[in-house]
Amino acid sequence: MFNPQKQAEEMIRRCGERVTTGRIQVLAILLAEQRAVTHHEIEKRLSDKPRLNRVTLYRVLEWLNEKCFVHKVVGDDRIWHFRANSPTTYHQHAHFECMRCTRVVCLDDMKAEYDSPLPAGYQSREIELRVKGLCAECA
Amino acid sequence: MFNPQKQAEEMIRRCGERVTTGRIQVLAILLAEQRAVTHHEIEKRLSDKPRLNRVTLYRVLEWLNEKCFVHKVVGDDRIWHFRANSPTTYHQHAHFECMRCTRVVCLDDMKAEYDSPLPAGYQSREIELRVKGLCAECA
DNA sequence: ATATTAAATGCAACTATGTTGCAATACTAA
């Protein structure tokens, strides 16, 4: 039984920092999503009533990123896309980006590597492989 | 004798479209630069007098991109970086991005490839490899 | 050289994503 809400709360509680409804809601949304989604898409998925303020959502996303619950990718639309981290998510990461609908999908199985050396004095910290093209719906 | 101004004019003239001082100036700046540079950086390099309008600069850059005289990359700063295309520039491309100064460098020798298959129905058009870390000056 | 015409430019206003300062609120631990 996969309960994103429960799981999100558990994850945040376990990390020892403050457990707020905003953080739980947002992480739950991301856990339930396979794609990397934007601030705007998350905002639409948030239950109404007293909806989370958009500035707070930005801050929650930044916090989730710092705590390594999620990672973020910028697409050619110049918008951050957020995705919950799976245990396998590492500093070598591949993404697919649809050139038509701007959807971003994490290619979790694909590993990013490089062969040639970097210019002298350059240090590598993260490697990201980006495949651009058309997603199944847009092809 | 490498004369960017002359070369830029020649390239634009040869493509059969309108030759304007703006297009020449901007392409010349990009031909003389090894890094991928932003709109803002290009603006600063433009000779004053009646400086090219910033909207026009955006349109010139877009035009140069469409005509394949340049390509553009978005970095984690969410800003477009432009670089003149060399003959070897292809749809498989690698970039280094400094996590501190946001400098973007095209790794022309490095080739981007992937091994695992894409999700069903997905089509690849371009592959980009992004190495993030610290540049020689920031390391 | 001059007139003609379509494309490129400048300007003002606009959109969108994301940020900052500060007062009000809500977690957490005593």
Next chain:
DNA sequence: TTAGTATTGCAACATAGTTGCATTTAATAT
């Protein structure tokens, strides 16, 4: 329950990039 601190909401801001429209300019025809 209370106190102290982290989080939230709000308003205002910053900045990259876009759009509509009137004006100018490059290329072509006369």
